[in-house]
Amino acid sequence: MIALTPPMHITLADEVLILLPQRALYWPAQRLLAIADIHFGKAASFRALGVPVPAGTTTQNLDAVDALLDLHPVEHILFLGDFLHAKAAHASATLGAIRQWRDRHAALRLTLVRGNHDDRAGDPPADLRIAVVDEPHVIGPFAFCHHPQESTQGHVIAGHVHPVHRLATVADAARLPCFVIGERRSILPSFGAFTGGHAITAEIGERLFVAADDRVFAVPASAALKRKTRWR
Numbered sequence: 001m002i003a004l005t006p007p008m009h010i011t012l013a014d015e016v017l018i019l020l021p022q023r024a025l026y027w028p029a030q031r032l033l034a035i036a037d038i039h040f041g042k043a044a045s046f047r048a049l050g051v052p053v054p055a056g057t058t059t060q061n062l063d064a065v066d067a068l069l070d071l072h073p074v075e076h077i078l079f080l081g082d083f084l085h086a087k088a089a090h091a092s093a094t095l096g097a098i099r100q101w102r103d104r105h106a107a108l109r110l111t112l113v114r115g116n117h118d119d120r121a122g123d124p125p126a127d128l129r130i131a132v133v134d135e136p137h138v139i140g141p142f143a144f145c146h147h148p149q150e151s152t153q154g155h156v157i158a159g160h161v162h163p164v165h166r167l168a169t170v171a172d173a174a175r176l177p178c179f180v181i182g183e184r185r186s187i188l189p190s191f192g193a194f195t196g197g198h199a200i201t202a203e204i205g206e207r208l209f210v211a212a213d214d215r216v217f218a219v220p221a222s223a224a225l226k227r228k229t230r231w232r
Contacts, residue, residue, distance in 0.1 A: 008020070008021070008215070008216045010181060010209075012141075012142075012155050012181070012186065013140075013141035013142065013154065013155045014141065015027065015029060015140065015141060015142075016028060016029070019179050019181075019209050019211070019216045020068065020211075020216070021211045021212065021213065021214050021215050021216050022064060022067065022068055022191075022211070023177050023188070023189040023190065023191050023211050024036075024068060024188070024191055025157065025179075025188055026068075026072050026074075028072075030075075030076065030139065030140070031072075031073050031074055031075040031076060032074070032075070032076045032077075032078055032139070033068060033069075033072065033074045033076070033077045033078070034077075034078045034080060034144065034157060034188065035065070035077060035078070035079050035080065035188075035191045036079075036080040036081065036082075036146075036158070036159025036160070036187075036188040036189070036190060036191055037080070037081065037082045037115070037159045037160065037162060037188075037190040037191060037192055038061055038079060038082065038083060038191050038192040039082050039083075039084075039117065039190070039192040040058055040061060040083060040084050040094060040098060040192070041058065041084055041090070041091060041094040041121075057192070057193040058093075058094050058097045058098065059097060060193045061191070061192050061193055062097060062098070062101045064191070064193075065077070065101075066101075069105070074108070075108070075109060076108070076109040076110075076111065077108060077109070077110050077111070078111045078113070078137075078139075078144055079110070079111065079112045079113065079130075080113050080115070080144060080145065080146055080157070080158060080159040080160075080188060081112070081113055081114060081115020081116070081117070081118060081135075081145075081146025081147075081158075081159055081160060082115040082116070082117040082118060082146065082159070082160070082192075083112050083115075083117075083118055083121075083124055083130070084117065084118065084121035084122070084124060090121070090122070090125075095125060098124075098128060099127065099128065102128050102129065109131075110128070110129065110130040110131065111130065111131045111132075111133060111137070112124065112130050112131070112132045112133070113133055113134070113135050113137045113144050113145060113146055114132060114133070114134055114135065114146065115146035115147075115159070115160060116146070116147075116160070118132075118146075135147065135149075135158075136149075136151045136153050136154070136156065138153050138154055140154070141154050141155060142154045142155050142156075142157050143155065143156045143157070144156075144157050144158070145157070145158040146158060146159055146160050147160050148160060148161060148180075148185055148187045149185070150184050150185050155184060155185070155186065156184065156185040156186065157186050157187075157188065158185065158186070158187050158188070159187065159188050159190065160187075161180075161187050161198055161200065162177075162189065162190035162196060162197045162198050163177070163178050163179075163180050163187055163189055163197065163198060163200045163208075164176060164177050164178060164189070164197030164198065164199055164200070165178040165199070165200065165201075165208050165210050165219055166199050167210070167219075175197060175199060176210045176211065176212050177189035177190065177197060177210070177211045178200075178208045178209060178210045178211065178219070179208070179209040179211070179216070180200065180202065180206055180207075180208060181206060181207045181208075181209060182203065182205055182206040182207075183205045183206075189211060202219075202221075207219070207221070
């Protein structure tokens, strides 16, 4: 069962977790911050192919992480895959900004659960001191993954899908990033700037929680459960 405690807390596997409006998950008991799909260097990768996209997304991502570190006591950041977007993300400007950030947070423990983009981009440079592991990465009752599979090793917390929920009224509509919280598997929204999103609906036994501005709110089951969705 999924137990909820106000205002942004959920209980999974008897552990209290916090769904953050900044599109990340915080596990207070472990002082652990889980971030999915940050995609460092995605904009740089597009520009390397001649696509004119805005610069500055790496700094924007790092500033967003810093904002969370200011709000919560964090000892461990767990990246749920797709840390670097592509081989072009190894550009000196991208890695230089990440190195400067790492130097400012030398005491932080960093772990990356490899995702599909990590397979193509390669592991982060060793001097960033990021432990790189394959999925599932088990901590306590949770199996942290990139792909939203199910596991016998614990409740899966994953990324990969970049879930968004479409909110519509008679006059307007918006697509907002959302958390998908299920009985055996949960999915975090994409954290990174310039990553886009995939519109989803809930499967039976799942709840959707939309991240909007400075809060997270539950999507009514009647609006979230439109049809069964299969993840691949």
